[in-house]
Amino acid sequence: MKRLIPRIIITVVGTLLIATSFVVKPTAGVDAPFVPRLLAYADRNFSVWFAILAVFSFALGGANLIKSHGMKVAKRRSDWPYSVITLVSFAVVLVIGLLKVGGAPGWQGAVTDAGTAFAWVFEAVYGPLQATLFSLLAFFVVSAAYRSFRLRSLEASILLAAATVILIGRTPLGVVVGDLYPDWLTFLRPDVLSMWILRVPNTAGQRAILNGISLGVVATSLRLILGLDRGGVGGRR
Amino acid sequence: MSDAGLHHSLEVFIGAALTLMVFSFLYRDNPxxxxxxxIFVGVSAAYWMVIGFWTTFWPNVVVKLLPAAQRVTNPDAPLPExxxxxIVPLILGLLMLCRLWPRLAWxxxxxxAFAVGTTVGYSLVRYLRSDFLNQISATIEPGLLATADSGALWSARFDHILIVVGTVCAVAYFTFSRARRGGLAILARIGLVFLMITFGASFGSTVMGRVTLLVGRLRFLLGDWLGLI
Structure with a gap:
């Protein structure tokens, strides 16, 4: 039961959705045969059901956060005061969001409407923190790249050269540097060259990668539908 | 100062304080x-839970089970069917929470499995169509099927042919089912060059995106907060 039912669910749901691509689905009414109606219903609603499950996975994540940080606080483990900060910020945002504090009277309007406390938290706390944390990566990505790619091989040099051209060419610096070039070298201007790299060799590489990924997805999907995949939800782990 | 002005000033002050607290990591890890x-961990977990509840759970579960609930958030909207x-995804969702109890986690x-099945069902055909067949036709059509009277410039034709060659060679690089010898080795070697340029372009774009965010934060600190720019 632990392994068989998940496999059956994957096979049935996956097959139904694949079939929706090959069967003409009735648009409305109950006169159509059962199977086309079932396929139409699956096609219309399974993505919504998936989104509903995603909401429960957020809730699961929240519950897990309370559990792990709550344990840390209860057992006074190292750095437990930080866990208190996490729990308090989690609880505050959850309450003002679910109760739609501020904004339109009652529960009317969207929770993200201007004037709600939730929108204010986004502007004052979540937005700045997210943008700053991601901007920190600029420093770490560049230092990691320097350590990894510095002229160790021809391939690494090509990668670094392409990245440098893109970085210079897609900024105003590219135009300034490009203006120093003579007319007959226009095609080597950083702004022109960066556009060419993005349009031609990058397109070729991306297409090959996409082809590889798509074949991988198809193979993995078929393995899952046919119950050949032993790992994950249908396996022993 | 009006209420709105006070709220805005407080918003900017808190935003600036949190920005500086994060940037302090550049010196070293600190309290x-x-x-x-x-704060970010707690706020982001709650943020996505709230967004999920009001944008997905409420309209697709609560309102569909109890149509009158529509009037709670939108009194003028017609009641849906x-x-x-x-109830099926609702039960499945509740079963997902069993993960919290080790004995019921299975x-x-x-x-x-439903989520995997849905992903598999939607992905198989979509990937096959958009990322395989459409990419192949987009590569071949302009490059090889362009006629002399199509009006394309020689440089554009050269680019198209280069894309075809690059794609074929890069695919050859991903061929692992036979030994790389002779022609295949040459194709794979050329393909590797195209792939390295692609990775370089992706890396450059990623760094640029991060730097843009960094510039945005500096503009916020120097402009919105300190009013220097």
Whole structure:
């Protein structure tokens, strides 16, 4: 039961959705045969059901956060005061969001409407923190790249050269540097060259990668539908 | 100062303080950074839970089970039809929460299996169509099927042919089912050059995106907060 039912669910749901691509689905009414109606219903609603499950996975994540940080606080483990900060910020945002504090009277309007406390938290706390944390990566990505790619091989040099051209060419610096070039070298201007790299060799590489990924997805999907995949939800782990 | 002005000033001050707390990590790991980091974890977990509840759970579960609930958030909207079938994802969702109890954790495989099945069902045809067949036709059509009277410039034709050659060679690089010898080795070697340029372009774009965010934060600190620019 632990392994068989998940496999059956994957096979049935996956097959139904694949079939929706090959069967003409009735648009409305109950006169159509059962199977086309079932396929139409699956096609219309399974993505919504998936989104509903995603909401429960957020809730699961929240519950897990309370559990792990709550344990840390209860057992006074190292750095437990930080866990208190996490729990308090989690609880505050959850309450003002679910109760739609501020904004339109009652529960009317969207929770993200201007004037709600939730929108204010986004502007004052979540937005700045997210943008700053991601901007920190600029420093770490560049230092990691320097350590990894510095002229160790021809391939690494090509990668670094392409990245440098893109970085210079897609900024105003590219135009300034490009203006120093003579007319007959226009095609080597950083702004022109960066556009060419993005349009031609990058397109070729991306297409090959996409082809590889798509074949991988198809193979993995078929393995899952046919119950050949032993790992994950249908396996022993 | 009006209420709105006070709210805005407080918003900017808190935003600036949190920004500086995060930037303090550039010196070294410290309590201010850890506070900001832990606030972010708590706020983001709650933020996505709230967004999920009001944008997905409420309209697709609560309103479909109890259409009158529509009036709670939007009194003027017409009542939708009831759809008792949403009880299925509701039950699956509740089963997912069994993950919290180790003895019942295995039940959460059922909703996970539904999610995997849905992803598999939607992905197989979509990937095959958009990322395989469409990419091949987009590569071949302009490059090889362009006629002399199509008006394309020689440079554009050269680019198209280069894309075809690059794609074929890069695909050859991903061929692992036979030994790389002779022609295949040459194609794979050329393909590797195209792939390295692609990775370089992706890397450059990623760094640029991060630097743009960094510039945005500096503009916020120097402009919105300090009013220097």
């Amino acid at each position: 201010l950074y850890k506070i900001a980091e832990h 009831q759809d008792p079938a949403v 039940i959460s495989r059922w909703p996970t």
